[in-house]
Amino acid sequence: MDLIIRNARLADRPRGDPPVNIGIEHGRIVAIAPGLDADGEVYDAKGRLACAGLIETHIHLDKSRIIERCAPQERRTLSPVLGVTPLKKTMSVEDVRIRAERTLEECILHGTTRMRTQVEVDPGIGMRGFEAVESLIADYKWAIDIEMCVFPQEGLTNYPGTDELLVEGLKRGARVLGGAPRYDTDGARQVERIFELAREFDADIDIHLDVGPTPEGMYIHQVRDLTEKYKRGGRVVVGHMAKLSLLPPDELARLARRMAEAGIAVTVLPATDLFLMGRDQDHSVRRGVADANRLLGHGVNCSLSSNNILNPATPYGDCSLIRIANLYANIIQLDRPAQLRECFEMLTTRSAKLLNLRNYGFAVGNPADVVVFDAQSPEQAVAEISRPVAAFKNGKQTVRWHSPELLRPSS
16 A cells, blocks of 8 residues: 555544544555555554545635725625726736635645635636636646636626626636626526526536525525526535525525425535625624524535635635634534534535535545544534644645644743
């Protein structure tokens, strides 16, 4: 064997199961057992938690790290889109790449090994963001697998030339198509056009949906109907869905069951939605974050993700998905071990299902992607925001963290 990772507690095993060894050869897992006797390099996980890598299902690499360039906005009237629009024409391929690369490296350092990034295409930015991210996909394949979702942030029906750029992105290799009907003068037509293009190019769909102060005017009903009409079940994801947090439990349950039946998954983006929602209130401010655990209970697959990093929609972020899960657990007020384990699963196994990844996880024959955390269990990792101590991609170590050392005074 090329590598044996010894004494690892696997995240997909019940708590209390003993550590095991993972045998790796030619970049793939060849054995998982309590004892492996073979030649090769050895990494000792020392009883720590190991998973097959964290999965970022929704992030915007192309417009990360621009907050210092953006003009200040009033709290009650903040528009994350208008904050970015004036900057687009100044963004070169090199500029996008430099910013996106720094964000990408932070994601890798925090244990992310797979990613779906949203990429804006419209006449303002053209294909420059696409080209920058495309170059990163190639240059960082040694550490992370990335797929692009091209989408129209500023509208489709109201922005001539955007449709053609979406088509160009799909022709040039994007496998996912997104949307943002909230910012379109004809949001319903945008949603319909996205489904039409997805059918034409056999693309998956990942739409920004239903953020706002009231539950009225939700697009999810149209998305559900079109998912069934075009037979796209299992290939449609809706991001944000903050308006779900405004529904009473019985209404939420009915809608969630219909979403589950249609095969629609949800990505909850707690950092952004907590930052944006409730700006019309000066007290008793709503949180505006959908309860993914409750959706899981109704059969809807969910993930948790970062969304924006250091831009007007989320002027914070260190690219730690574990921190996002911890933030989400605080917002939803989760404290039971099983609930926290579900949070971890929404960064790992459930995210893999959402992205239709067939080769994710600890199984013989799968790619040898392993991230070791300074924790004993998934629930501890979420509760304590545990950091990764090592990461491996296809059997090669890509990340090494050094433990901090407490320097006690000498006697």
